[in-house]
Amino acid sequence: MAESEDIMDFQKGDRVLHKNLQMKGTFVEYDWTGKDESWVDFDNEDGCEDCRHISTNQLVLIDEE
Numbered sequence: 001m002a003e004s005e006d007i008m009d010f011q012k013g014d015r016v017l018h019k020n021l022q023m024k025g026t027f028v029e030y031d032w033t034g035k036d037e038s039w040v041d042f043d044n045e046d047g048c049e050d051c052r053h054i055s056t057n058q059l060v061l062i063d064e065e
Contacts, residue, residue, distance in 0.1 A: 008061060009035075016040060016059045024062065025050075 010016065014027040018040070025042035028051060035056055042050040 008056075008059070010038065010056070010059065010061065015062050015064050017062045018042070018054060019058050019060060021058075024064075025052075027059070030056070 010027045010030075012027060012029060015024065016027050017024050021042075023042045025040040028039040028041055031037035031039065031053065037053060038056045038059065039051055039053055040059070042052060044050045
């Protein structure tokens with residue numbers, strides 16, 4: 001499968017929002033298969049790790065200060 005050219009380039013530690021899930025998290029890394037899929041550690045209320053394998057095209061960069 002060819003990588004999508006319209007996918008934003010994320011860096012480790014970037015704060016992101018998953019458009020479909022409406023969940024915020026921290027970008028971890030792209031999947032070994034390419035930039036179409038990524039790993040994101042999503043925020044949750046109990047503080048436990050919630051690292052998910054997701055489609056990169058569902059992510060948008062957010063600015064949190």
